[in-house]
Amino acid sequence: MAELTFSDLSKTFGGAPALDAINAQIASGEFVALLGPSGCGKTTLLRLTAGFEHPSAGKIRIGGETVAGGGRFVSPEDREIGIVFQSYALWPHKSVFDNVAYPLEVRRIPRAARQARVAEALSLTGLGAFANRMPSQLSGGQRQRVALARCLVFEPRAVLLDEPLANLDLSLRASMQDVFRLFHRRTGATMLYVTHDQSEALALADRVAVMNAGKIRQFAAPEILYREPADCFVAGFVGDGAVVSARITGRADHAGLVLNVLGQDVVSRSAAPEPSHVSIRPESITLADDAPLRARVTSCTYLGGRFRLELDAASETLVAFSRQRAAIGETVGVRLHDLWAFRDPEGEVVLQKALADA
């Protein structure tokens, strides 16, 4: 397995930038998700890595070897990369066994070694009993397992997955997530996984690159994206909650900066000396009768074990969790705590545009 490195990587189509100076390093054996709204450049980054497109500028290295850029271009067949598409891309007239054996045939691996490796890949993906079936005799989830086994069999340097679960129904998606997790644990493969489904990205990946308009906005572990978003776009796109403008009061507390948020002084964590916004997650809101910030309940949804409330507070929509049901129109007191603040003066416009386009 190998590390992947993107340096100042750009791609334009007819003058329009699809990727804009991407810099990122993915460690050998790491599971990384590319997450972002439609058209943000996820698939373009994957296709450049696979070698289906030439970069307009910048470099791609796989395991230290430059495969694109600086006057070099290594063809897709020579990059030793496995690819899993949402459409499975299986050979319809070959059996499961022959589909999985195909990459080994192309590499002229002797028959006995071929059979052993295919058997191992089928067993690892739970397909041992299906070796002689044709793709048309398999379910969607089973076909996607064949595509995974076909990647696994030639021990690629990295595996690229382009929305591999997009064609499956919800319950199957959850069980296939387990298959990907197991596949990653057993193979230690470097994996780059494109999705626009944030729950999939947060559940599966070691780190998530959140993209918008051809740029990586933040590249971090799921819990960091949630707790410490870098800007309005990430705060609004990942996880539940609100993004609200904030003004520094000039005071600092030992626990953080004191910011004026919705008219209240709130101690907030921040990496920026002069933040402009805060991310308010549901966990940062306590409902208290005596709290000075008043909010009106606009929606109440039972989630099992708790209710999700939407609240209108000073014309902002906040999200809170409550053990008790609340009546629509009811007024509640809101106490804010443990907020994360960041500097992004133009961010709300970017976020609104991205959410409108999505």
Ligand SMILES: Nc1ncnc2c1ncn2[C@@H]1O[C@H](COP(=O)(O)OP(=O)(O)OP(=O)(O)O)[C@@H](O)[C@H]1O
């Ligand atoms: N072959 C192409 N020719 C022209 N424009 C392209 C081409 N491929 C992609 N684009 C444009 O580049 C931008 C990024 O596209 P890309 O497919 O990478 O987005 P994406 O994030 O994968 O979106 P989706 O989630 O909808 O698949 C889009 O504006 C798209 O229209």
